Amino acid sequence: MLDLFTIFTQGGLVLWCFQGPQLVGGDPINGFLQEVLIEGRGASEDTYTIQNYAVKYTMDAPTNLIFAGVFNKTIAAETGYIGHLLNVVKKDFTTRFQVELKEGKVTGYEYNNIFLKAYDKARSDFEQELGLDVTWSNANFFLPINKLICSTIDRERHRKEIARQYQTKNANAVLEEDDGHEDTNRTDPDTMNGNDQDLNAEENRRRMLQKLQGRGTRDRGGGRKKKQQPKAPPSSQTPPRSSTSMRVPVAELKRMDYTNPEDKKSANELSNEELHEMRTQGEIMQRGLQDVDFGFEDEDEDDLMGQDNGDNNNGPQSSSSKGSLFSIFQKITGTSELTRDNVEPVLYQMQQHLMAKNVAADVAEKLCASVGEKLIGTSKGTFTTIKSVIRQALEEALTQILSPKRQVDVLRDIREAKAQHRPFSIVFCGVNGVGKSTNLSKIAFLLLNNNFRILIAACDTFRSGAVEQLRTHCRKLRAIIEDRDDKHPRVNVYDRGYGKNDADVAADALRIAKSEKYDVVLIDTAGRMQDNEPLMRSLTQLIRVNNPDLVLFVGEALVGNEAVDQLTKFNKALQDFSEQYQPRVIDGIVLTKFDTVDDKVGSSISMTYITGKPIVFVGTGQHYHNLRSLNVKSVVQALLKPVQ
Secondary structure, three states, X not given: OXXXXXXXXXXXXXXXXXXXXXXXXXXXXXXXXXXXHHOOOOEEOOEEEEOOEEEEEEEEOOOOEEEEEEXXXXXXXXXXXXXXXXXXXXXXXXXXXXXXXXXXXXXXXXXXXXXXXXXXXXXXXXXXXXXXXXXXOHHHHOHHHHHHHHHHHHHHHHHHHHXXXXXXXXXXXXXXXXXXXXXXXXXXXXXXXXXXXOOOHHHHHHHHHHHHHXXXXXXXXOOOOOOOOOOOXXXXXXXXXXXXXXXXXXXXXXXXXXXXHHHOOOOOOOOHHHHHHHHHHHHHHOOOOOEOOOOOXXXXXXXXXXXXXXXXXXXXXXXXXXXXXHHHHHHOOOOOEOOHHHHHHHHHHHHHHHHHOOOOHHHHHHHHHHHHHHHOOOEOOOOOOHHHHHHHHHHHHHHHHHOOOOOOOHHHHHHXXXXXXXXXXXXXXXXXXXXXXXXXXXXXXXXXXXXXXXXXXXXXXXXXXXXXXHHHHHHHHHHHOOOOOOOOOOEXXXXXXXXXXXXXXXXXXXHHHHHOOOOEEEEEXXXXXXXXXXXXXXHXXXXXXXXXXXXXXXXXXXXXXXXXXHHHHHHHHHHHOOOOOOXXXXXXXXXXXXXXXXXXXXXXXXXXXXHOOOEEEEEOOOOOOOEEEOOHHHHHHHHHOOOO
8 A cells, every 4th residue: 555655856955745545654865864874875776775665756857846655565565556556746747847847946836736647547557567456445455464464363373282282202112111110911902992092292292301300310229220340549650651642842842942032022112224124104194194196197087987989999098998888878869868679778888897806796786776866867968979978978977986974084083072070982893803903903093193192902802812902002002192291191902801791891891091181992792693692782882882983883894785784784773782772883894804805895885885984994904004094086996996
């Protein structure tokens, strides 16, 4: 059943609206505007789901109108005729009110009677197509639900009957075993009287319980006792060593040690050259983080997009044009309006290109569907190529996704917290092995060079060596900044060892940071897989109890489809396991190992598309100064560059 049908402009002005018999809960249309139109994400082909509703929509490019129908997403049968209804109404509305739309009229559209006729016609045609004989009344509307409830009750009754029969069968089996061992004068079943054959289930269960109780007390005198083996007398002599032992005597180990003690260097120490390099880079970081550099910002546009010289297919082509995504646009020439038939092949090639750039398959599909809806029906000028139209639409979509709704400026937020005389807290979370502790130390290096005092909370109380790793980073950082004040260090680690509650450790660290006037508390958490419910509950408790200022998800740039699964389940766990009315979720992303992917930077699109949160930091190496900020234009160029 259609709950809402509305016609509005891309600017949000509602021209006409139809309200169904059921009131629409929540605000699905505003959610559709925010995520699909403004942020360019969240839609699958021409359908957007939010809460219990689905929004099926279509766009009219010449008039910039959007036609949307809202219905309950649990009723799949609604989708068929609503899609047909959208196309019929779009064609009729744009034709009937062509003059008013050109004049920019926004009120006075009388369309109720016409829409109701189109609604009934689309619904009846859909029923005839499926061969249905359904009268659309409330009783028939709830008929599938009633059938589902009845079938559920029947299944429950059947399950209980099977359980009762199974329990009776087991009781009879135990009784037969008992009678076979203890009753030698048992009567044959064929000669038993009717009363014995009709032994009820309650008596069987009682006798089975007695039998099981008897089994449990046999060792106290009622059953057979096991023969105890005589214990061997204790021997004072050490047993002989096995000839297959892999132990190496200490003397043999010393004999095989060929290392020179003078050449040994502590892992905690840095050479003078390394210290000088780190201090130089620290001075650069005081002026702000550098952007990620892919090395082709100054290349020609045709080199990035693949050369397209019109109809000249006989001339030589550069190697950069081979395999270009936009080489298929040469086939679409001579048309003034883009239609679904000539756009769909391009969208498929676009999707394959984005997947080759490490964009998750689901994200690439939704992104291409969103771009296609904006392109269908648009007209190009006489001297405008199909390539430029598609390129502009794709660039706008990618830039829109990567541009954050809320700009996260960590240095600014820390200064504001410092003015309020409280420490600024950041929680780092993510799966195992993505580099949470390493990138935490990089961010600590950035903050130290901006004259902040830092306390690192070692809340990874599970992984062996996690606390020692943070202490090692702390010693190196103090050596770089030449911090020799042990009473009031500029960077320190707070830990309570292993096996402790990580939420309590973080709470203690925040109290100590406030009393000792630390500016920032960096909370390191244990790596956990997104499907590990106990650890996800522990992370939710840590965030709920301590309410940090910033929750950063640390993810690898190497992953594609896995990034979608990780972020979706992390956000879902933080929402489901929290007891707050408005639970805290991920606020930003730290993308690590960015130096290993070359121009396959699709993971940045996947992560920001799923969460709508910005990429705050990008890790580009193992050194403390290998920390960058994300340049949206550079990433878009890398995504549009032909696959090598």
